[in-house]
Structure formats: C-alpha cells, structure tokens
Amino acid sequence: MSKILLHTCCAPCSSAIVEWMLANGMRPVIFYSNSNIYPVEEYEHRRSECARYAAENGIMMVEDQYDHTSWLNCTTGLEGEPERGARCLQCFRYRLKRAAQYAQDNGFDLLTTTLASSRWKSLDQINMAGREACEGTSVEWWDKNWRKGGLQQRRDQIIRERNFYNQQYCGCEFSIRKEL
Numbered sequence: 001m002s003k004i005l006l007h008t009c010c011a012p013c014s015s016a017i018v019e020w021m022l023a024n025g026m027r028p029v030i031f032y033s034n035s036n037i038y039p040v041e042e043y044e045h046r047r048s049e050c051a052r053y054a055a056e057n058g059i060m061m062v063e064d065q066y067d068h069t070s071w072l073n074c075t076t077g078l079e080g081e082p083e084r085g086a087r088c089l090q091c092f093r094y095r096l097k098r099a100a101q102y103a104q105d106n107g108f109d110l111l112t113t114t115l116a117s118s119r120w121k122s123l124d125q126i127n128m129a130g131r132e133a134c135e136g137t138s139v140e141w142w143d144k145n146w147r148k149g150g151l152q153q154r155r156d157q158i159i160r161e162r163n164f165y166n167q168q169y170c171g172c173e174f175s176i177r178k179e180l
C-alpha cells in the first residue's frame with residue numbers, strides 16, 4: 001500500500017477526497033501548508049476546521065510552518081494578477097514544493113492536493129506545480145481529477161452535513177480585494 005501525503009488547503013476541499021480515500025482503503029496523512037492565507041486569524045480558522053475533520057476521521061494532520069512574508073516574497077510583482085493567473089501558479093508552486101519536500105523527507109510515495117477539488121482553480125496549473133515539485137524526488141505526483149466521479153456533489157453535501165466554515169475568498173489578501 002502506498003503512503004499518501006494529501007496537501008490540504010481547507011476542510012471543505014478535503015471533505016470528499018478524504019472520505020473517498022478512506023472508503024478505498026487508503027489512510028492519507030494531511031499536510032496543512034498554506035502560508036498564502038491572510039490574515040493569520042483566517043489561517044487559524046481554516047486550520048482548526050481541517051484539524052476537526054482529520055480528528056473525526058481518525059487520520060493524522062501535520063501543520064507546516066506559517067510564513068506569509070516568505071509567500072509574499074515569492075509572489076512579488078504578481079499582486080494584480082487575476083485568479084488562475086501567474087500569481088496562483090506561483091502560489092501552488094510554493095505550497096506543493098514544501099509538501100513534496102516533506103513527503104520525501106518522511107518516506108511518502110504519493111503526493112496529491114485538495115486544491116484540485118475546487119472548480120475555481122486551474123487543474124493544469126496545479127498539475128504543473130505538482131509535477132515540478134516532485135521532480136528529482138522519490139515522490140510521485142498523483143494527478144487524479146478530484147472533481148469527477150460524483151466527488152464535487154459529495155463535497156457540497158458534506159459541507160452542509162458537517163457545518164464547515166465555508167470561506168468567502170480563496171486565501172491571500174489579493175483575492176479579498178477581488179471578491180468582496
């Protein structure tokens with residue numbers, strides 16, 4: 001059985017993927033690596049919802065270091081980009097690189113991300129960033145399309161059933177300006 005690291009952005013996006021993995025005999029470890037989120041109170045709120053869902057399912061969650069300054073440095077010059085633009089690709093690269101490093105250091109075989117469950121994000125960008133992150137490591141990027149097979153509908157059901165906090169913007173300060 002492969003050892004799976006599931007990079008997680010939030011509980012709503014994790015919901016159906018975790019359920020599907022458990023139903024198919026897989027026990028992922030959740031890796032919460034989201035230095036993009038602003039402000040820190042929002043980061044903590046999303047983190048506690050993820051931790052609650054992990055605990056309810058009896059799976060382990062690892063929290064990465066939160067370093068929003070470093071994330072901002074990585075996306076400098078791209079502040080005005082639209083969603084699905086160049087800033088988002090950098091954002092995926094930043095987080096998935098850290099996830100791939102953790103996976104490599106801790107003997108995981110496969111890496112995937114809940115980012116891929118959101119229809120607001122570009123699957124091509126996510127897969128490009130994931131493949132790049134795993135390049136030169138012993139970790140394989142798992143590019144399964146997590147929007148198919150009824151998982152999108154199941155995601156919406158679980159959000160209602162579990163009464164998750166369902167955030168109103170993607171995560172960074174630039175997405176707040178665009179959406180509110």
Ligand code: SF4
Nearest residue numbers: 088091170171172175
């Ligand atoms: S809009 Fe979302 S994916 Fe794009 S840079 Fe901001 S937090 Fe990252």
